[in-house]
Structures are given as C-alpha cells and as structure tokens.
Amino acid sequence: MAETRESLQVRQEEGSxxxxxxxxxxxxxxTVADVISALESYIATSKEDTTVKIALTSHTPKxxxxxxxxxxxxxxxxxxxxxxxxxxxSFLTKRLNNGxxxxxxxxxxxxxxxxxxxxxxxxxxxFDHFVQINPAVSELKALFGEGYIRNNxxxxxxxxxxxxxxxxxANTWPVMQSDIRGDxxxxxxWQPNPEYRFTGALNTDNAWETYYSKILIANNVIDLLDxxxxxxxxxxxxxxxxxxxxxxxxxxxxxxxxEPYEKETADKALGIPFNYEHSVRERTYKRETLARSYELxxxxxIKSIQLLEATDYTKTVFRISKGAAYLLASRFYLYKKDYExxxxxxxxxxxxxxxxxxxxxLTEEDYVFTKENPEIIWTYGDYEVNYLSAAYRGCFPVSMAxxxxxxANDARKxxxxxxxxxxxxxxxxxxxxxxxxxxxxxxxAYLNRAEANAELGHTDLALDDIEHLRKYRYEVEVPITxxxxxxxxxxxxxxxxxxxxxxxxxxxxxxxxxxxxIEHIYTTDMNSSQKVKFVLExxxxxxxxxxxxxxxxxxxxxxxxxxxxxxxxIVQ
Numbered sequence: 001m002a003e004t005r006e007s008l009q010v011r012q013e014e015g016s017x018x019x020x021x022x023x024x025x026x027x028x029x030x031t032v033a034d035v036i037s038a039l040e041s042y043i044a045t046s047k048e049d050t051t052v053k054i055a056l057t058s059h060t061p062k063x064x065x066x067x068x069x070x071x072x073x074x075x076x077x078x079x080x081x082x083x084x085x086x087x088x089x090s091f092l093t094k095r096l097n098n099g100x101x102x103x104x105x106x107x108x109x110x111x112x113x114x115x116x117x118x119x120x121x122x123x124x125x126x127f128d129h130f131v132q133i134n135p136a137v138s139e140l141k142a143l144f145g146e147g148y149i150r151n152n153x154x155x156x157x158x159x160x161x162x163x164x165x166x167x168x169x170a171n172t173w174p175v176m177q178s179d180i181r182g183d184x185x186x187x188x189x190w191q192p193n194p195e196y197r198f199t200g201a202l203n204t205d206n207a208w209e210t211y212y213s214k215i216l217i218a219n220n221v222i223d224l225l226d227x228x229x230x231x232x233x234x235x236x237x238x239x240x241x242x243x244x245x246x247x248x249x250x251x252x253x254x255x256x257x258x259e260p261y262e263k264e265t266a267d268k269a270l271g272i273p274f275n276y277e278h279s280v281r282e283r284t285y286k287r288e289t290l291a292r293s294y295e296l297x298x299x300x301x302i303k304s305i306q307l308l309e310a311t312d313y314t315k316t317v318f319r320i321s322k323g324a325a326y327l328l329a330s331r332f333y334l335y336k337k338d339y340e341x342x343x344x345x346x347x348x349x350x351x352x353x354x355x356x357x358x359x360x361x362l363t364e365e366d367y368v369f370t371k372e373n374p375e376i377i378w379t380y381g382d383y384e385v386n387y388l389s390a391a392y393r394g395c396f397p398v399s400m401a402x403x404x405x406x407x408a409n410d411a412r413k414x415x416x417x418x419x420x421x422x423x424x425x426x427x428x429x430x431x432x433x434x435x436x437x438x439x440x441x442x443x444x445a446y447l448n449r450a451e452a453n454a455e456l457g458h459t460d461l462a463l464d465d466i467e468h469l470r471k472y473r474y475e476v477e478v479p480i481t482x483x484x485x486x487x488x489x490x491x492x493x494x495x496x497x498x499x500x501x502x503x504x505x506x507x508x509x510x511x512x513x514x515x516x517x518i519e520h521i522y523t524t525d526m527n528s529s530q531k532v533k534f535v536l537e538x539x540x541x542x543x544x545x546x547x548x549x550x551x552x553x554x555x556x557x558x559x560x561x562x563x564x565x566x567x568x569x570i571v572q
Contacts, residue, residue, distance in 0.1 A: 028097040035061045035068055038095040042088060055081050059108055066100045071108035081105045137230025141238050147217035147245050154382040156207040156256065158187035163506040167399040170523035180395045188396065189522055189534040190542040192563040195549050205548040207256055211249040218246040219276055233311050240307030241320040247300035248328055254293045256545050260511045261335055266291035270559060287559055294336055301329055317379045317435065323352040324378035327440045330448045335512055339452035346449035353377060353442055356472040360411045368415055371434025375441035382437045398424035409476045412498055426502040438503055443469060447496045459488040466495055515539045521571065532568035
C-alpha cells in the first residue's frame with residue numbers, strides 16, 4: 001500500500017531525530033593534549049613516511065572549539081599533510097569522538113612585533129624537527145640519502161652558458177618566448193637580475209634553496225647522531241658524510257654568490273650566510289666575510305676527512321668516501337691558492353684511485369660517464385646539462401671556437417662533444433648508464449696537482465701529470481713544447497678546460513683565474529635577423545651572481561652584489 005504524505009513525514013521526522021541524536025552524541029569535548037595524543041596514535045598505527053611524522057609533530061596543534069589547526073614549517077610539508085587530510089580527519093573524528101571537527105593545515109609563521117617573521121631558508125626541509133624521532137643509525141643513514149644531490153635534482157644549469165665554451169643559435173622555428181633561449185637569456189647575457197627571462201618572467205634560481213636544504217639535513221644528522229642507536233664506527237662514517245655534504249654545499253654557495261677568492265682581500269670580501277641549526281625559523285642571517293666562509297668550510301672538510309679515514313668503509317660511487325673528501329679538499333685548496341695543500345690532497349686521491357679511462361677506445365656514440373669508467377669516485381646530480389643537452393638542441397650549443405680548439409688527435413673532441421643533427425651538444429653522460437650526471441673523478445686530481453705545481457714553479461712535475469693524462473686522451477702522441485712557468489700554466493689551464501668541459505668547472509675556473517673579457521651574441525627577434533652583442537668585461541662584477549630574487553624578498557637586510565646594467569649593442 002502506498003505510503004501517505006502524513007506517514008512519510010512522521011518517518012522522516014523520526015529519522016532526523018535519530019540522526020540528530022547520533023550527532024549530539026558525537027560532540028565530545030577535547031583538549032590540545034587530546035589532539036596530541038590522537039596524532040601520536042595516528043603516527044604509531046599508520047604507515048606514513050618520516051616527513052609526515054615530522055610535519056605532525058613540529059608544532060603544538062591549536063584548538064578552538066571543534067576547529068583543529070596544524071602548523072607545518074614549509075610548503076613541502078604542507079603538501080604532504082594535505083595529501084593525507086581526509087584519512088587524518090577521519091581518524092581524528094573517531095579518536096576524539098566528534099563528528100563536527102574541522103581540520104585546517106597551514107604553514108607556520110612566528111609573529112614578531114605584529115609582523116610575520118621572515119625566513120631565509122624556504123626549502124623542502126624534510127628533516128626539520130627530526131630530533132623528536134630518535135632513530136637508529138641504520139634508519140638515519142637511509143634517510144640521509146635525501147641530503148645527497150640525486151638524479152632528480154637539476155641545480156644551476158646556467159653555469160656553462162655564462163662561459164666562453166658556448167654560443168647562441170637561433171633555430172629556424174620561433175626563437176623568442178617559447179624556446180629555452182628565453183629562459184637562459186639573463187645568464188647568457190650576464191644581466192643584473194639573471195633570473196628574469198627575455199620576456200621578463202621569473203625563471204627561479206633554485207641553487208640557494210637546494211643547497212641550504214641539504215645543509216639543514218646535514219645539520220640534523222650531525223645533531224642526532226649522539227643519541228642514535230648503533231655502533232660507533234657507523235656513527236662516525238655517517239658523520240663524515242654529513243660534514244662532507246655541508247662543506248660541499250657551502251663551497252658551492254660561496255663560489256656562486258660570494259666574491260672571487262683573493263687572499264689579500266678575503267677578510268673584507270662578501271661570503272655567504274652560515275646556518276648550523278636544524279630549524280628554518282631563525283629570523284636574521286648575515287653574510288660572513290669570504291675569509292670566514294672559507295675558514296668554516298675548511299673546518300667541516302677536515303672533520304669529514306678525519307672521520308672517513310678512521311672508518312675507511314668500502315663504498316659504491318653513490319656514497320661519499322674518503323677519496324671524494326680528498327678530492328674536494330684538493331679543489332678547495334686550489335681555489336684558495338694554497339697550492340701545497342692542493343698537491344697534498346691530490347696525492348691522497350691518487351693513492352686511493354689513480355686510474356684513468358682510456359677514452360681512445362670509445363666511439364662517437366659512447367658515453368664517458370658510465371659504470372665502466374674507473375675514474376669515478378663519487379657521482380651525483382641530474383643527467384641533463386639542460387641548456388646544452390639534446391633536449392634543447394640548437395639553443396646554446398657548444399661554441400664552434402671551443403670545439404675547433406681541440407687538437408685533431410684528441411679523442412675528447414668526438415667523445416665529450418657530439419654532433420646532433422648539425423648542433424654540437426654535450427655528450428659525456430646520459431640516463432641508464434649506471435651513474436649520475438656529474439662526478440668527482442681522478443682526472444681532476446691530476447689536473448689540480450698539475451696546476452698547483454705549475455703555480456709553484458714545479459714545471460716538470462706539472463708536465464708529468466699532463467703527459468700522463470694525455471696518454472689516455474690523444475689518439476697519436478703530440479709532443480709538449482712549452483717550458484716556461486707562464487706557458488706551462490696556460491697549458492695546464494687549457495687541458496683543464498678540455499678535460500672538465502661542461503662539468504660545471506669552467507665558470508669557477510674563470511672566476512679564480514683572470515676573469516677575462518667574454519663576448520656573447522644573442523638573437524632578439526622572431527625572424528633571427530637582429531643580433532645583439534653583450535660583453536662581460538675583465539674583472540666584471542657579474543662574475544658573481546646576485547642573491548636570488550626570492551632570497552632578497554625574504555631578507556632584504558642581506559647585502560647584495562649589484563651587477564652593472566648591460567644593454568648590448570646591435571651587430572646585425
């Protein structure tokens with residue numbers, strides 16, 4: 001029998017009353033302590049990764065009525081908690097016996113005099129407040145992998161296009177806003193604010209953020225190790241890696257954003273800020289002098305070497321070893337112009353591994369950065385050399401002048417540089433070759449030692465290393481005829497340019513040598529007819545990068561290096 005309107009209304013009212021009764025029952029009051037207990041229970045029973053655990057325990061939750069607000073330290077952690085929001089809300093609803101809960105998640109800000117406290121370091125701090133977890137060394141070591149520069153991280157891909165090893169080539173298709181040349185314009189033409197594309201849009205420089213995020217991870221590891229469970233040798237080995245990583249990151253930062261090192265002016269020249277906390281909530285930072293910056297880096301580097309020497313673990317090329325620490329030390333002292341120390345640590349590298357890859361046996365199709373290469377001590381970074389890779393063929397190819405400067409018998413001319421449909425691109429590495437895009441390798445140790453010996457006037461020793469390297473590079477022996485100190489130094493620098501090309505050494509080498517005058521030609525219109533010449537003058541201030549735009553916005557008190565305006569001259 002059909003239900004009457006009246007009976008339907010009665011049933012609906014009864015149902016509503018039952019629902020309302022259930023809702024009333026699910027309105028239990030709760031406190032901040034209750035929420036904390038519920039979050040701890042969620043962490044204990046769920047399978048969330050460590051970053052989520054960090055996010056949920058970083059700050060005391062706020063409770064206002066039935067509204068729970070969780071605060072996290074950065075956008076990365078915000079995204080992690082947002083991903084689990086529905087599951088977490090459901091858990092809290094049941095745990096706290098309240099169906100009216102509203103769960104908000106936001107990035108933490110610390111008020112100061114009514115203003116939001118600004119942060120210098122805004123990176124993906126996955127290890128912030130990790131101290132609350134107190135892991136075993138084995139767990140900490142696995143998680144420390146986040147501190148490494150892995151193959152999904154592209155950093156300062158602009159370095160090589162600022163040098164004299166590349167040129168611009170406007171393709172036959174539209175050459176302006178849509179292609180990668182527009183992205184690299186600010187760096188290729190040494191603009192005062194190089195992050196801005198040709199169109200004026202921002203192309204963010206991620207080097208500052210990336211390196212400081214790795215430093216934060218290293219800081220956490222260093223702070224946590226004393227309390228971690230495990231044998232002492234494992235602790236020491238991991239601590240050695242952490243000190244290496246911190247030293248390496250600061251060394252890269254100071255050579256990107258600090259002034260070129262000169263012993264006479266280092267105590268007045270600008271270096272970089274240093275942070276030894278595991279938190280990003282420090283309000284003020286200052287730039288140390290260049291001398292102080294090098295002093296702090298050296299301190300970490302020496303600690304790393306001492307620890308890694310003591311443990312002397314056998315490792316793959318994917319982890320930091322004492323050989324990698326020796327090579328970084330050799331590079332560090334070479335840049336500092338402490339040539340005796342540069343030689344000493346190069347010697348140590350070659351005691352660990354003196355092998356050189358015989359690239360004369362390779363074809364034009366072969367890659368150098370492979371698992372078969374015995375030179376590789378430590379490998380890191382992305383496979384792509386972005387602006388110079390096949391993916392962006394024709395935008396910023398290898399300079400024809402540089403390519404032609406290789407000797408005809410030099411196998412590096414066909415293995416390090418490859419002809420890709422008429423464009424000269426970098427051909428050292430690729431995906432699926434068993435290593436990452438960049439490497440610390442023995443060839444640099446020979447070159448570091450050769451350069452240091454040449455600078456000290458030990459020309460015979462310098463030439464010995466160059467001749468040894470060339471045995472594995474030249475198809476037919478080419479006699480070396482130079483002998484004077486000046487000529488030997490120039491030869492060593494030339495060999496370094498050939499050997500380490502497009503491994504992000506050239507820009508730093510130019511900075512620490514003569515900071516020469518460089519000219520670049522850039523095509524500025526759609527039909528490829530208007531070309532403009534830009535000049536990086538000798539000792540130009542643009543040999544130092546300005547602070548990234550985001551950093552200047554976060555901390556406007558940090559002193560910046562102002563690069564000169566550079567409008568260029570039409571040449572066609």
